[in-house]
Amino acid sequence: MLKIGLTGNIGSGKTTVAKVFELLGVPVFYADDEAKKVMVTDAILIDAIKQTFGAESYFADGSLNRKYIAAIVFNNPAELEKLNALVHPAVFRAFEVLEAKAKNAPYIIREAAILFESGSYKTCDRSIIVTAPLDKRIARVVQRDGISVDEVKKREGRQMPEDEKKKLADDVIINDDNRLVIPQVLALHQKYLALAHN
Numbered sequence: 001m002l003k004i005g006l007t008g009n010i011g012s013g014k015t016t017v018a019k020v021f022e023l024l025g026v027p028v029f030y031a032d033d034e035a036k037k038v039m040v041t042d043a044i045l046i047d048a049i050k051q052t053f054g055a056e057s058y059f060a061d062g063s064l065n066r067k068y069i070a071a072i073v074f075n076n077p078a079e080l081e082k083l084n085a086l087v088h089p090a091v092f093r094a095f096e097v098l099e100a101k102a103k104n105a106p107y108i109i110r111e112a113a114i115l116f117e118s119g120s121y122k123t124c125d126r127s128i129i130v131t132a133p134l135d136k137r138i139a140r141v142v143q144r145d146g147i148s149v150d151e152v153k154k155r156e157g158r159q160m161p162e163d164e165k166k167k168l169a170d171d172v173i174i175n176d177d178n179r180l181v182i183p184q185v186l187a188l189h190q191k192y193l194a195l196a197h198n
């Protein structure tokens, strides 16, 4: 089973691309979803987050105070590093369990916003980056999440620049509204099936 990492900077469309792979029957695992799950279910992790960022990190019903944490970590790289160091090992473990269940698939996709920043691309056989111009990405996220242009720029500023990621990635999907995405995904699907069967 091949492991393919799928990434892209904020608003690039990586989740949209991942959904197309899912439609083709490819098992897709989302780091973001796993992070959201473990941050409210893993008692040791919850405790560590409260110790590090304060009890306000969680609401009384046990849900994560996302706005509170986002305000801390996206304004301070050292704080983001602390959060990543707490959350990412738990996400990695969750992936291992999920991927073991999909071992009969020719290939699986691991979707992660920070595949390159976290180094987890090294545990994949190949990687894809989804790209789009910054102004398009900002407009998409403002529309999707209702957050300000400044907030999107702050998050983008915490991610490795797209150009650097392009150098590290094996494959690129261009999602700039000028090129169709589905044919690009289909071409990669054929390529990965061929690689998996060789």
Ligand SMILES: CC(C)(COP(=O)(O)OP(=O)(O)OC[C@H]1O[C@@H](n2cnc3c(N)ncnc32)[C@H](O)[C@@H]1O)[C@@H](O)C(=O)NCCC(=O)NCCS
Pocket (backbone or CB within 6 Å): 009, 010, 011, 031, 032, 035, 039, 065, 066, 067, 069, 070, 073, 080, 083, 084, 087, 091, 112, 113, 114, 155, 158, 159
């Ligand atoms: C800080 C948190 C609470 C903010 O939550 P919020 O609902 O506002 O944002 P959401 O999780 O939907 O993320 C939106 C986008 O922000 C960017 N982003 C999120 N986490 C990170 C990160 N650690 N580093 C850089 N960018 C990030 C990504 O482009 C992501 O798709 C949340 O992002 C979080 O818990 N992040 C740490 C876990 C993590 O790294 N998740 C992302 C991939 S593993």
Ligand SMILES: Nc1ncnc2c1ncn2[C@@H]1O[C@H](COP(=O)(O)OP(=O)(O)OP(=O)(O)O)[C@@H](O)[C@H]1O
Pocket (backbone or CB within 6 Å): 008, 009, 010, 011, 012, 013, 014, 015, 016, 017, 113, 140, 141, 144, 175, 176, 177, 181
């Ligand atoms: N080609 C496109 N044309 C128009 N809208 C698009 C296109 N691709 C993605 N979008 C929209 O842009 C928004 C961002 O896409 P998506 O959520 O897939 O990006 P992402 O890379 O996963 O973002 P994030 O890092 O913020 O999670 C979504 O609302 C999505 O529907």
